[in-house]
Amino acid sequence: MEHGGLGAEQRDINDVVKPSLFSLDWIMAKLAVKSIDCFMAVSNGSARVLEKKLLLKPNTVITVYNPVVDDGYRKKIVCDTTEPWLKFKSMKTVCAAGAFCKLKDHMTLFRAIKIANETTPVRLALFGKGYLENEYKAWIDENNMSERIKLAGHTHNLPAEIKSSDAFICSSVVESFSIVLIEALAAGVPVISTSCRYGPPEILNNGQYGLLVPVGDEREMAKAILKTISADKKNVPEEAWKRFELGRIVFNYEKALNI
Secondary structure, X not given: XXXXXXXXXXXXXXXXXXXXXXXXXXXXXXXXXXXXXXXXXXXXXXXXHHHHHOOOOOOOOEEOOOXXXXXXXXXXXXOOOOOHHHHOOOOEEEEEEOOOXXXXXXXXXXXXXXXXXXXXXXXXEEEOOOOOHHHHHHHHXXXXXXXXXXXXXXXXXXXXXXXXXXXXXXXXXXXXXXXXXXXXXXXXXXXXXXXXXXXXXXXXXXXXXXXXXXXXXXXXXXXXXXXXXXXXXXXXXXXXXHHHEXXXXXXXXXXXXXX
16 A cells, blocks of 8 residues: 655656666566555555556556544544634634645745735644744744744644634645545535645545645635635535545455455
8 A cells, every 4th residue: 555655856747757677666666566466545646656656557556545534533523622722712713734844835834824914813723743843933933923823733633623723724745645634624624725736636626625726825825714714614515525434445445455
């Protein structure tokens, strides 16, 4: 099962280079094809990347999504929100989550929040940790955004935090999947995501279940944030997250393995 996909310099399948003849990657690809009965990936994008890396024919790799909505999720979602900015909201508050790293592009999200606040008060609670934390703190201080952007740290119960937000945002440059987007959809929270080549657009059915904005575009993201928090909250259709329920995924595994 392939969980990876594109990297920092790989925005599209065309950026993936096939292994050169008799290289180590070429040899490993040939050995893998001979020894593995079934290739699976967590998204259509990851499947296409794996096919190219292993020199497989198109549609050889089967897409089987990660199970997200299970009993564990259902136990978490009914718990109380603990983050004060979400529990005791004094203004509209959106949230995001992920490692503090370049691929998540939280800086674009920060700039979008700053732009949105030029017209409408809105806060961001960002859950996570990572090597860019000091850089994040410095930007927040330099831009006087400490009352608008909060680094909320790690949480053991993200669904409980997400459910009290006015929107969940994914600002990534690349994603192979995005479990947190599905957790937000299942919590009934509006979502906004960058339209990176794979992952989120697939989950959101190209914008049917959430707003998509260009990668690295803080102004379009700010517009999406303002549009979302100013609109009446709509129910997220079950079809947006039902396909990620555990029972459905187990069936898909069995189907892929011909069980």
